[in-house]
Amino acid sequence: MDAQRAEVRALEAEIAALRRACEEPRAAGEDTWRAQKSLREMYQSDSEGWASSKDLRSHLGHLESELLFLSTLTGISVRNYSMKTEDLTNTEKKEKSIMKVLQRHRLSGNCHMITFQLEFQILEIQNKESLSSVITDLNIIMEPTEYSELSEFVSRAEERRDLLMFFRSLHFFVEWCEYRKRTFEHFKEKYPAAVHLPEGAASSCMVVRSACQPGFELVIIWRVQIDEEGRVLPKLDLLPKAPQQALELDRNRVLETAPLSFRALLGALGIEAALESLIKSLCTADYD
């Protein structure tokens, strides 16, 4: 039965490779696509030519599942990577047994909907006692650029050449954005008349309006911020809107103090419960 499973894995790997071959664009005139006589050979020798590359393909299958595991674990999907090395050791250094190597790395991939391309250089210096590896240059290109919070974070990461923090914070940033989107969508679905997402579910703004109390509006701004240390934190603010008359009647200054009370509510109930209670409180008449 293990042989069968190995065959399944090998077939899956071959299918993946063939799919990729179908996706690759044809270059006009050039022989980027080489003629494949061996394809014919493959049809004929179904079992014999296959036996020798069976190990190769099952090995590939194993590697692909390792890759899938890592991309699920880190939330980062690396699609391409290459490296070039340049030996900077000169004769003077060699005499002192110091070796210097400059590595140029290129890495690209995506974290959910955000794609990135990185180019960085690492200088490795090996002397008698130790080996030091320092990132000497880091360039990050990201898209889409609609997340304004990210551009500042990216410049900071480039400045500090902090590659690990870049990936770690990116992972948490995207997780928070996805969570925010799911939460907004959940509330829109549950209270379709009251909840409005004027900039879409992927934005930072959710508006709560009551059909019975036009003129009153609760605007919730939910930003995902990355601080100096690379920590990702949600920051929620409440902006209530009310007609002039209501403000005059508001002797207890409920509206004025609403933003602060909201922060306290968040601390006590957490994000989802706080938002739910806000919606319910504004729209009690609607849902009675």
Add this chain to the structure above:
Amino acid sequence: MEWANDGKSKGGVLAHLERLEIQVNRSRKNLEDPQRAQAVESALGTKIHKLRCLRDELRAEVKQRQARVKASTVNVEPDQTLEISEQEVVERRKENVKAILQAYRFTGLSGKLTSRGVCVCISTAFEGNLLDSYFIDLVIQKPLRIHHHSIPVFIPLEEISAKYLQTNIQHFLFCLCEYLNAYAGRKYQADRLQSDFAAFLAGPLRRNSLCNLLSFTYKVEPQGQSFPFCARLLYKDLTTALPTDVTVTYQGMDALSPAWEEQRASHENLFFSKPLHQVFTSFARKGEKLDMSPVS
């Protein structure tokens, strides 16, 4: 640090590991239950048949594309067109995947699947300096178990695994990553102080193994008239590489002049906000500037 509370990512990693666990159990079960094994075998046989059909379809499609490309490159001599066998395609893909797996160390977490489960490697860095990496070998069983690891004993591994290991492997590993990176950063700063700025220290640098309590006596100018200050740095938050408590004191009998008191206070601020070795680099630079000024 706040965690985004969702079951999706937990499902992803844990589900994957569970699938691996199922595979291990399956092969064990098959030895025990031949009838069940037969049923599974015939299911596999069907699957293989389906995959073979799909593969043949794809091969045909690829062949068609070949024919189309060939038709459009009529002038090219057949012997000039290079051939790559299907084996080479797989080889190239394999090399690509291997390289990508290596590149994962730059994300902070990389690893290998093992016969028992997975061995995860956590890399650390501080300000662009790539530092030590640590590994943790996990066995996929219920409950999830740590087989062995290279995490230093003063990192609260038991605490972190009690909190997260069984419920969310991803959070467990990211949390460990935080602690290890912060430790590596603190250690790097202390090492640099000892090696690069020994001239400024009037006495040994006292440090604990977690590098979160440092105390030392230093002079702003190595050979000069400045007073020695005593500094005590405490890093209560083990996930940061900057201190939470700083005290700089003067170990003398006389009171400090206002100018020196100002310096003492500014030093305290410096230690709070900048990495240790950078603070001393700025002392060194100021010292160079002072050398250039005329003697008053």
